[in-house]
Amino acid sequence: MAKYAVIGLGKFGFNTATTLFENGAEVMAIDTNQVLIDEISGRVTVAINMNSTDEKALKANKIQDMDGVILAIGNDIEESVLTAVILKKLGISNIYAKVDSKVHARILELLGIRNIIFPEEQIAHQLANTLLSSSILEYIDISSGHSIVELVVPETWTGKTLQELALPTEKGVNIIAIKYTAKNVTEDGENILERRINDMPGANDVIKDGDIIVLIGPKAKINDLINESV
Amino acid sequence: MAKYAVIGLGKFGFNTATTLFENGAEVMAIDTNQVLIDEISGRVTVAINMNSTDEKALKANKIQDMDGVILAIGNDIEESVLTAVILKKLGISNIYAKVDSKVHARILELLGIRNIIFPEEQIAHQLANTLLSSSILEYIDISSGHSIVELVVPETWTGKTLQELALPTEKGVNIIAIKYTAKNVTEDGENILERRINDMPGANDVIKDGDIIVLIGPKAKINDLINESV
Ligand SMILES: Nc1ncnc2c1ncn2[C@@H]1O[C@H](COP(=O)(O)OP(=O)(O)OP(=O)(O)O)[C@@H](O)[C@H]1O
Ligand SMILES: Nc1ncnc2c1ncn2[C@@H]1O[C@H](COP(=O)(O)OP(=O)(O)OP(=O)(O)O)[C@@H](O)[C@H]1O
Known part of the structure; x- marks a missing residue:
C-alpha cells in the first residue's frame, strides 16, 4: 500500500492528495492552515496541522516511513527550501517539489531534488x-x-x-x-x-x-x- | 501574424504571454499591477496597465481585433467572470480561461467559454x-x-x-x-x-x-x- 505525505494544500497539493487517496494510496496531508485541514479531512487518510519546518513534528509523524513526499509549498520559497533541507536530512529521497519560479526550481535542484514541477509554466507552454x-x-x-x-x-x-x-x-x-x-x-x-x-x-x-x-x-x-x- | 491578448500576468498568464511572443506572435499583455507590466515590457509586443473590467479601455485598445484572448485571472473569480461577460459582449469568441476551482470553471462554462484551463489540477492528476x-x-x-x-x-x-x-x-x-x-x-x-x-x-x-x-x-x-x- 503506497504511502505519501503531501506538504502544503494549495490547489496543486490539495488535488494531488485527494487524487492519490481516491485511488487507494495512504495519504498524510499537512498544512498550517486549519481551514484547509478541515476541508480535506475525510478525503485523505489523515490531515495534520503542522509546520513542515518543525523537524521534531515531522519525525513524530513518521514522515521517513513514506514512499514519497510531495512538497507543494509554492509561494513561500524560504518555507519550501527549509522543508526540503529537513526532508533531505531525514534521509527522504523520493521528493516531488512544486515551484513557483525558475529561481525556486534552481535552488531546489542544487539541494539535489530531481522531481521539480512547475504546473503554470508547463501548461502555459502547452497552450x-x-x-x-x-x-x-x-x-x-x-x-x-x-x-x-x-x-x-x-x-x-x-x-x-x-x-x-x-x-x-x-x-x-x-x-x-x-x-x-x-x-x-x-x-x-x-x-x-x-x-x-x-x-x-x-x-x-x-x-x-x-x-x-x-x-x-x-x-x-x-x-x-x-x-x-x- | 497571430495576435493575442493576455489578461492577468500571474505565473500562467506571464508565461503564456512571453512564450507566444518568443515564437513570433503579437502579444498585448494586460494587468493592473505596474510591477508586472514593467517586468514583462520587452518580452511582449505591448504591455498595458488596464483594468479588464473597463469595457471602454478594452475597446480603445482594439481587443476585438485579437485572434484570441487568454483570460488568466485565477484568484479573483468576480474579476474573471466580469471580464468574461464583457469579452463575450464585445463578440470575442476565441477565449481561453484559466480557473482556480471547479466552481470557477462551472460559472465560465455557463457563460459559454469552452476552453477552460486548470493547470494545478491537471498536473496534480498527472503526478x-x-x-x-x-x-x-x-x-x-x-x-x-x-x-x-x-x-x-x-x-x-x-x-x-x-x-x-x-x-x-x-x-x-x-x-x-x-x-x-x-x-x-x-x-x-x-x-x-x-x-x-x-x-x-x-x-x-x-x-x-x-x-x-x-x-x-x-x-x-x-x-x-x-x-x-x-
Ligand atoms: N511551513 C509550512 N508548513 C505547512 N504548510 C505550509 C507551510 N508553508 C506554507 N504552507 C501551506 O502551503 C500551502 C500552499 O502554499 P502556497 O499557496 O504558497 O502555494 P502555491 O504553490 O502557490 O499554491 P497553488 O498550488 O494553489 O498554486 C498553503 O496552504 C500554506 O498554508
Ligand atoms: N480586472 C483585472 N484587470 C487586469 N488585471 C487583473 C484584474 N484582476 C486581476 N488582475 C491581475 O491578474 C493577475 C493574476 O491574478 P491571480 O494572481 O489572481 O491569478 P492566478 O491565476 O492565481 O495566478 P497564477 O497564474 O500565478 O497561478 C494578477 O497579476 C492581477 O494583478
Missing part, C-alpha cells in the same frame, strides 16, 4: 504551442522527446486511406486517432451531427474533409509536418 | 497517476481519450522482439519509444553507462531487462496493461 498554429488544436511535448499534435487535416490528405498516406514511412509520424463528425437521427427524427472518435485507426480508413487527426512522433518530425501543413 | 504504480514513471492522459505511460518493462517481455510481443494486436497499444542504457568508453578510456532513447522502435528490436518503454493507447487498454504488469 502557447497550441495557439501558435491555427490549424493545431492541441500540442503536447512528452518526456521521451516526442510530441503529440491534434490538427485539422491538410486538404491534400482528404480522400486518401491511411495506407496511401503512409505517414510512418513518409513523415516518420504515427496517427493515434481520428476525430470526425457523423450524421445521426435523434429519437424525434431530427437529423444531427455527432462528434465521434476513431481511436484505433486502420489502414483502410479514409481521411475526410474536416477530420481532426491526432498524431505522435519525434518532436522534429512533428514540427516539420506542422510547418508543411500551415 | 498522482505517475506515483500510483511504482513501475510507472510517467502517465499522461490526452484529450483524444488515449493515455501515454512510461514504465519499466515487465520481466515476461525481456528477450523478446517487438514483433514477438505484437503489442498492437495482443494488447491494443503501441510502443512509442524505448529508453535503454548503453555501455560506452570516455576519452579517458573509462567505461560508463549512458542513457539513450530509441524513438523509432522497429519490429526486430529486442527488449532488454531494465529497459523503460513508452506506450500509447486508448485509456482502458493502457490501464489493463498496467494492472497486469504490477
